[in-house]
Amino acid sequence: MEFFTVSMLNGISYGLLLFMLSSGLTLIFSMMGVLNFAHASFYMLGAYFAFTTAQLVGYWPALLVAPLLVGVIGAVFEKYALRRVHKFGHVPELLITFGLSFIILEMVQLVWGTSSVDYRVPEALVGPLFTVGGTNFPKYRGFMMLVAMVMLLSIWLLLTRTRIGLVIQAALTHPETVEALGHNVPRVFMLVFGGGCALAGLAGVIGGNFFVTEPGMATLVGSVIFVVVVVGGMGSLVGAFIASLLIGIIQTFAVGVDASLMGAAQTVGLDITPESFGYPLWRLKISQIAPILPYMFLVLMLIFRPKGLLGTREG
Amino acid sequence: MTHYEFKPYNVGRWVVWSLFALILLVAPLVFKSGLSQTMLSQMGIAIIVCLSYNMLLGQGGMLSFGHAVYSGMGSFLAIHTLNLLSKGTLPIPVSLIPIVGGVSASLIAVVFGYVSTKKAGTTFAMITLGIGELIWASSLMFPEFFGGEGGVSGNRVAGPKPLSITFGPQIQLYYLIAVYTFVCTALMFAFTRTPLGRMLNAVRDNPERVEFVGYDTQKVRYLAFIISAFFAGIAGGLGALNFEIVTSEVVSGPRSGAYLLFTFLGGATFFFGPIIGGILMVLAFVLLSELTKAWLLYLGLVFLFMVMYAPGGFASLIMMNLRVAAFGRLRELYVGYLGLAVTAFLVLLGAAGMIEMVYHLKLNAALGPELTFLGVKLNAYSANSWFGCAFIMLTGLGLFELARRHFAHQWGEIQEFIEKEVKRREALA
Numbered sequence: 001m002e003f004f005t006v007s008m009l010n011g012i013s014y015g016l017l018l019f020m021l022s023s024g025l026t027l028i029f030s031m032m033g034v035l036n037f038a039h040a041s042f043y044m045l046g047a048y049f050a051f052t053t054a055q056l057v058g059y060w061p062a063l064l065v066a067p068l069l070v071g072v073i074g075a076v077f078e079k080y081a082l083r084r085v086h087k088f089g090h091v092p093e094l095l096i097t098f099g100l101s102f103i104i105l106e107m108v109q110l111v112w113g114t115s116s117v118d119y120r121v122p123e124a125l126v127g128p129l130f131t132v133g134g135t136n137f138p139k140y141r142g143f144m145m146l147v148a149m150v151m152l153l154s155i156w157l158l159l160t161r162t163r164i165g166l167v168i169q170a171a172l173t174h175p176e177t178v179e180a181l182g183h184n185v186p187r188v189f190m191l192v193f194g195g196g197c198a199l200a201g202l203a204g205v206i207g208g209n210f211f212v213t214e215p216g217m218a219t220l221v222g223s224v225i226f227v228v229v230v231v232g233g234m235g236s237l238v239g240a241f242i243a244s245l246l247i248g249i250i251q252t253f254a255v256g257v258d259a260s261l262m263g264a265a266q267t268v269g270l271d272i273t274p275e276s277f278g279y280p281l282w283r284l285k286i287s288q289i290a291p292i293l294p295y296m297f298l299v300l301m302l303i304f305r306p307k308g309l310l311g312t313r314e315g
Numbered sequence: 316m317t318h319y320e321f322k323p324y325n326v327g328r329w330v331v332w333s334l335f336a337l338i339l340l341v342a343p344l345v346f347k348s349g350l351s352q353t354m355l356s357q358m359g360i361a362i363i364v365c366l367s368y369n370m371l372l373g374q375g376g377m378l379s380f381g382h383a384v385y386s387g388m389g390s391f392l393a394i395h396t397l398n399l400l401s402k403g404t405l406p407i408p409v410s411l412i413p414i415v416g417g418v419s420a421s422l423i424a425v426v427f428g429y430v431s432t433k434k435a436g437t438t439f440a441m442i443t444l445g446i447g448e449l450i451w452a453s454s455l456m457f458p459e460f461f462g463g464e465g466g467v468s469g470n471r472v473a474g475p476k477p478l479s480i481t482f483g484p485q486i487q488l489y490y491l492i493a494v495y496t497f498v499c500t501a502l503m504f505a506f507t508r509t510p511l512g513r514m515l516n517a518v519r520d521n522p523e524r525v526e527f528v529g530y531d532t533q534k535v536r537y538l539a540f541i542i543s544a545f546f547a548g549i550a551g552g553l554g555a556l557n558f559e560i561v562t563s564e565v566v567s568g569p570r571s572g573a574y575l576l577f578t579f580l581g582g583a584t585f586f587f588g589p590i591i592g593g594i595l596m597v598l599a600f601v602l603l604s605e606l607t608k609a610w611l612l613y614l615g616l617v618f619l620f621m622v623m624y625a626p627g628g629f630a631s632l633i634m635m636n637l638r639v640a641a642f643g644r645l646r647e648l649y650v651g652y653l654g655l656a657v658t659a660f661l662v663l664l665g666a667a668g669m670i671e672m673v674y675h676l677k678l679n680a681a682l683g684p685e686l687t688f689l690g691v692k693l694n695a696y697s698a699n700s701w702f703g704c705a706f707i708m709l710t711g712l713g714l715f716e717l718a719r720r721h722f723a724h725q726w727g728e729i730q731e732f733i734e735k736e737v738k739r740r741e742a743l744a
Contacts, residue, residue, distance in 0.1 A: 035440070081623060085626070090436070091376070094378060095378075095575075095579060095618075096619060096622045098575070098576075098618075099576075099619040100615075100619065102614065103615040106609065106611050106612035109677075110609075110612070110677055114678075223444060223445070226445075227445065230438070230445075284456060288456060289453075291452045292449050292453055295445045296449060298441070299430060299442065299445050299446060302430065302434075303433075306433060
């Protein structure tokens with residue numbers, strides 16, 4: 001029971017972090033049809049900016065400053081690079097963000113070096129929030145969950161209850177009409193792209209000190225958030241929410257389970273020895289295959305329901 | 316089908332292919348050093364794999380992020396075959412090992428391709444990314460097959476030795492690779508002329524219409540995917556012979572990314588584009604990475620500018636100039652090109668100087684602030700060096716903009732002329 005509760009809580013908090021990352025990606029994709037390959041790079045930038053800002057003025061201002069900076073960089077990139085290739089179609093758009101991910105990685109290594117930086121959880125959030133059985137639940141995980149929930153709520157409110165949200169939603173389906181009504185659609189796109197990047201930056205601020213802030217962090221989460229977006233259904237914010245929780249929970253549970261197919265076979269009376277056919281497969285523990293679970297999930301999803309959990313449009 | 320085309324001798328094509336064969340034949344005689352021989356071998360391999368990638372990207376409009384799965388699995392199966400051969404359990408010659416790689420890669424594509432090619436566009440890109448990550452992540456899980464961190468090594472001097480060809484010396488292997496490169500290039504070019512290759516272009520351009528005509532777009536993509544994997548596997552098998560070791564890096568995501576990047580840089584819109592891409596890939600990975608630590612940054616920047624300003628890659632730049640030349644107006648442009656080249660060189664010089672200084676400060680700080688950049692001594696701590704580099708870069712930038720405006724004007728005029736000329740000739744014909 002204790003294992004279950006702790007894993008569940010950890011899974012949910014990891015899932016919420018994944019949601020913070022994928023919400024920006026989903027927003028950009030549903031608005032502009034651009035699958036931003038550099039999204040995880042913006043997450044990394046957020047973490048590094050927060051590290052530097054936290055050293056200068058402390059953690060709390062960094063929580064605001066770092067995402068803003070990342071958002072500005074995203075907006076500038078949209079205006080001067082992405083917008084120019086829009087006329088060539090979707091593949092060059094994807095490619096240019098792919099190129100950007102290279103450049104950001106190199107820049108980060110240039111400025112902050114190739115090893116990890118000492119970006120720490122602030123003093124006020126160190127320590128346990130409560131204990132389950134004998135296991136502590138850290139305050140910081142609680143904080144992560146709180147920020148993610150606040151973010152989800154505010155995006156939802158922004159998109160559905162405000163004027164700018166209406167314009168954004170309308171610009172998605174009827175750009176000409178929105179333009180005719182006097183709204184600057186390219187600027188709306190720029191703001192959305194910047195906003196999406198800022199969300200990734202916020203996730204970086206929160207996730208950077210919880211995990212490790214190092215140049216490999218972008219590739220580490222990069223493909224997982226694509227899995228989230230695809231599984232949730234491209235462009236569906238709620239779908240991304242459900243998918244991130246699912247993947248977060250599945251992965252957290254898998255890491256803690258030591259069972260293997262061999263064990264299962266032995267309980268039903270089959271004897272598996274190193275000489276048996278496919279022994280490496282039998283021997284694998286679930287905790288060992290945890291890293292590939294999201295991708296298996298993705299592949300299965302695309303086979304059986306290509307539009308994702310809550311997707312509306314097909315690929 | 317009532318219309319048949321008959322061309323007894325396509326002279327241009329014969330000339331081009333003979334030249335290609337001649338270059339493959341003569342190259343190692345011109346570049347004799349050990350380094351250039353290994354580089355030439357790698358170029359042959361890269362050409363095959365980039366061409367096979369372009370079968371998806373350029374011909375079929377399928378952006379794959381997992382092409383390394385097929386070339387890499389080809390490599391692994393080839394090296395395991397080679398080891399069986401060394402033990403004497405398999406009676407096939409070493410020169411056929413790449414075919415084993417190709418066949419095994421296409422068998423893998425039969426399985427994975429069925430899943431990936433169900434959809435086109437973004438979904439296709441995502442699922443290939445997923446499968447790529449899946450294979451890479453599992454490569455450390457099955458050390459029996461993938462050899463764990465150390466990889467699987469083999470020895471290519473094995474089996475029967477007809478005509479005393481052992482494949483021990485690099486030059487012998489180079490000629491094997493050259494033969495494979497020529498044959499594969501010819502086959503892939505032939506593929507573009509088959510009904511399936513043509514249909515693949517149609518599936519890229521207008522899938523709905525293809526469905527209406529009665530073809531199954533999914534099946535066309537699937538078949539092309541398998542064929543492309545076959546050639547990727549051949550390249551992988553050649554790679555296994557060339558390096559005699561295969562590590563899990565060959566199936567990695569970055570490797571797939573490199574194939575994508577260089578195929579695009581070479582030019583996905585023309586058949587010969589990926590050949591340029593393959594050559595560039597080896598040059599970048601072997602020479603550029605030796606020359607500067609910041610090579611990935613330069614590569615990323617070149618890629619970014621290429622996507623923005625020349626989405627057809629180097630091949631399209633060449634073809635545009637050939638068109639101008641065909642209308643006899645290339646000569647007027649040389650002053651413009653010279654101006655662009657000189658000013659761009661200035662910008663690059665200044666920027667590269669600064670980039671190198673930053674890299675030096677970050678990575679070689681222990682060696683002191685001094686570094687030599689293109690024979691010039693720079694001091695990363697002195698304002699003089701920084702000011703000098705910045706000055707060169709900004710001056711270059713200003714002049715470049717002037718040259719660019721002039722050139723753009725001239726270029727536009729020539730293009731207009733060509734359009735008019737084309738219309739005039741059409742009217743005459």
